Amino acid sequence: xxxxxxxxxxxxxxxxxxxxxxxxxxxxxxxxxxxxxxxxxxxxxxxxxxxxxxxxxxxxxxxxxxxxxxxxxxxxxxxxxxxxxxxxxxxxxxxxxxxxxxxxxxxxxxxxxxxxxxxxxxxxxxxxxxxxxxxxxxxxxxxxxxxxxxxxxxxxxxxxxxxxxxxxxxxxxxxxxxxxxxxxxxxxxxxxxxxxxxxxxxxxxxxxxxxxxxxxxxxxxxxxxxxxxxxxxxxxxxxxxxxxxxxxxxxxxxxxxxxxxxxxxxxxxxxxxxxxxxxxxxxxxxxxxxxxxxxxxxxxxxxxxxxxxxxxxxxxxxxxxxxxxxxxxxxxxxxxxxxxxxxxxxxxxxxxxx
Numbered sequence: 001x002x003x004x005x006x007x008x009x010x011x012x013x014x015x016x017x018x019x020x021x022x023x024x025x026x027x028x029x030x031x032x033x034x035x036x037x038x039x040x041x042x043x044x045x046x047x048x049x050x051x052x053x054x055x056x057x058x059x060x061x062x063x064x065x066x067x068x069x070x071x072x073x074x075x076x077x078x079x080x081x082x083x084x085x086x087x088x089x090x091x092x093x094x095x096x097x098x099x100x101x102x103x104x105x106x107x108x109x110x111x112x113x114x115x116x117x118x119x120x121x122x123x124x125x126x127x128x129x130x131x132x133x134x135x136x137x138x139x140x141x142x143x144x145x146x147x148x149x150x151x152x153x154x155x156x157x158x159x160x161x162x163x164x165x166x167x168x169x170x171x172x173x174x175x176x177x178x179x180x181x182x183x184x185x186x187x188x189x190x191x192x193x194x195x196x197x198x199x200x201x202x203x204x205x206x207x208x209x210x211x212x213x214x215x216x217x218x219x220x221x222x223x224x225x226x227x228x229x230x231x232x233x234x235x236x237x238x239x240x241x242x243x244x245x246x247x248x249x250x251x252x253x254x255x256x257x258x259x260x261x262x263x264x265x266x267x268x269x270x271x272x273x274x275x276x277x278x279x280x281x282x283x284x285x286x287x288x289x290x291x292x293x294x295x296x297x298x299x300x301x302x303x304x305x306x307x308x309x310x311x312x313x314x315x316x317x318x319x320x321x322x323x324x325x326x327x328x329x330x331x332x333x334x335x336x337x338x339x340x341x342x343x344x345x346x347x348x349x350x351x352x353x354x
Contacts, residue, residue: 188251
């Protein structure tokens with residue numbers, strides 16, 4: 001795939017709003033992808049010849065737009081949409097590619113919650129382009145037939161936390177059935193805490209952990225990690241669960257899971273409806289031990305697809321960096337668009353991959 005799939009990165013625009021992005025904290029993946037695509041050395045995906053490209057990347061950072069253009073507490077995102085509109089006007093005037101396909105072979109990427117709103121700055125960008133978004137909410141315009149769901153990865157220092165760098169031994173002791181700790185926001189988390197906070201020692205459910213307790217230690221000591229959506233559908237907790245081999249229990253509505261065109265999420269996670277929160281313990285304890293062990297084994301297999309390698313690495317029989325895997329998804333979406341919604345996945349024998 002790497003040898004034949006090529007991306008052209010538009011050179012227009014000035015830093016920091018274009019060609020740059022955050023490389024730490026909750027918006028890590030936005031800056032790291034832009035940074036990686038900007039590199040021409042050792043980048044097998046990028047082509048400097050726009051006529052040889054299969055897709056075209058607009059390397060603006062919505063996160064930096066929020067930092068430098070947005071006026072705090074106004075909730076006015078017009079400046080973001082205006083910048084996007086101006087940028088599209090610039091590249092579509094200077095180059096023929098946008099108008100040729102009405103943006104169907106162009107993509108943007110955003111890890112910020114406001115990425116979908118910023119994309120409304122141009123109708124073709126919103127309706128026709130491939131939008132790569134962490135906030136992949138199908139009830140708010142995310143279209144799985146053309147858009148790509150991106151995992152939200154929170155690397156506070158820019159690196160995976162030391163306790164999660166190497167997978168724990170396969171049969172390490174996990175005394176807790178399930179664990180959650182996080183802010184009480186959005187419509188789902190209050191329901192979870194109302195039913196389970198302090199109610200059952202098997203389900204370690206907190207809003208915020210008491211002082212002296214370690215978040216990642218709880219993940220590593222739990223069989224299942226509860227991953228309820230907050231204000232927005234995505235949560236970095238899912239990737240942290242993958243790193244810690246704590247089977248993610250996804251509790252959400254309208255969330256299109258990351259790389260769901262390629263990964264078989266049912267092979268390494270459990271999805272629970274909001275209406276089933278009261279039955280959480282029954283649902284989890286009814287999972288046969290052999291199924292749990294398969295889920296955990298598959299977590300170990302998919303981990304490499306959620307790791308941000310620098311530089312991006314690839315394997316002969318798979319992909320082991322988010323950027324490489326994302327490129328496979330973008331290519332897949334372009335194929336789907338070309339053949340009217342029929343998806344074509346990568347050929348693989350990995351049971352966790354479609």
